[in-house]
Amino acid sequence: MGSEILSQEDTLAEHLLELAIKSGAEAAEVYQSRSLSRPVFFEANRLKQLETSQSEGTALRLWRNGRPGLTVAYGYVQAQVMVERALALSQLNQPEPVELGSNFQPSYPDLGENVPIEVLVNWGKEAIALIRDAYPEVVCNSDWECDVETTRLVNTKGLDCHYTDTTLSCYMSAEWVRGDDFLSVSDGQTQRGELQPEKLANQILQRLIWARENVSPPTGRIPILFTSKAADMLWGTVQAALNGKRVLEVASPWAERLGKPVIASSLTLYQDPEAGPYSCPFDDEGTPTQSLVFIQNGILQHFYGDRTTGDQLGTGTTGNGFRPGLGSYPTPGLFNFLIQPGSASLQDLIQQMDDGLIVDQMLGGGGGISGDFSINIDLGYRVQNGHVIGRVKDTMVAGNVYTALKQVVTLGGDADWNGSCYTPSLIVEGLSTTGRSN
Secondary structure: OHHHHHHHHHHHHHHHHHHHHHOOOOEEEEEEEEEEEEEEEEEOOEEEEEOOEEEEEEEEEEEEOOEEEEEEEEOOOOHHHHHHHHHHHHOOOOOOOOOOOOOOOOEOOOEOOOOOHHHHHHHHHHHHHHHHHHOOOOEEEEEEEEEEEEEEEEEOOOOEEEEEEEEEEEEEEEEEEEOOEEEEEEEEEEEOOOOOHHHHHHHHHHHHHHOOOEOOOOOEEOOEEEOOOOOHHHHHHHHHHOEHHHHHOOOOOOOOOOOOEOOOOOOOEEEOOOOHHHOOOEOOOOOEOOOEEEEEOOEEOOOEOOHHHHHHHOOOOOOOEEOOOOOOOOEEOOOOEEEOOOOEOHHHHHHOOOEEEEEEEEEOOOOHHHOEEEEEEEEEEEEEOOEEEEEEOOEEEEEEHHHHHOOEEEEEOOOEEEOOEEEOOEEEOOOEEEEOOO
16 A cells, blocks of 8 residues: 555655755755545444545645745645745745755555454444443444555655554444433544454443442542543643743743653653554654653653754754644654553552542643643542442532642553553542532
């Protein structure tokens, strides 16, 4: 799949670079992305439709008289038009250093494996059957997808690298209407090679069991257990604080904290270019990605950055220059983010709590770089004497992420991928809970 796509791209990439130089640019790069997606949709417990969608995009970035210009085309590309647009845009920008990498390794092994449509359909049917065997009244919706994406980056300094990434993903929601009470439990997976419908169904079934009864929420400052599905809310703030660009802007509270403790000593946070479905051989500037420990046993070790940020920080790039979109310039970003798990099971964590709250799904985002947040719990459960006694409604949790992560009580051993974040469940203190009694 990848080699077929790249054979179509080769001529275009070189042609764009050649035209850019002939038109007066002193440097240029071409970034190309091609994807093929085959999603399978289930609605109201039944197979609804199969789809196949393709997309392709090409971004040209060049510098003339030190001024950068960026233009994007989707589908069919008119090379001369792209070059002219990029040159015209460059006249509107201020000069900047040309940040381009030279060749490291042209071809990287393909990641992941293709899965036939029939397998995706069977996985979806299996997961739905497992849930409805236990709860016939529950209505399930889900989608199962195999996505193949090829990325190629070529520039005038001799860089030419590419790889193909095949990723499997699924998402399922189970809706349970009980009179005036509506419950929606959702979960998903992202993997390479194989999805696990039985594991997905069991995770949803556990939530349905916990939600059989509605109970009054706790109030005040109590231990909060964030499941691996919900814990990502905390890590979003940490990722922002580790961003080299935020350090340069003095927006990160950790800008002057290298080598010092910033969170609980039980926490080690890192990235790994070969880990999980979000492994990645090079960034969008062509720099090979690298293993990097950001925080070890609570002590800040590194920030992450792209070429420009690394130069300004005096650390050099960490291989974290990524484009938020095809039409964007590279900026510091993460391809994966891992929290080293503990050894306790989710059930072990629950048994540690005398009176606490499990947060599993929430409405609203995290606290951003400030760390302050206030979230409505979409799906949460009350724990008393080490047992889940029921679901809570109309409940909010508020606090500060930095404060909470200094008060981590226990880390679970149930780490899982939540987007590109690999996180276990964890219990934290220092958060405030408010709710309305049923």
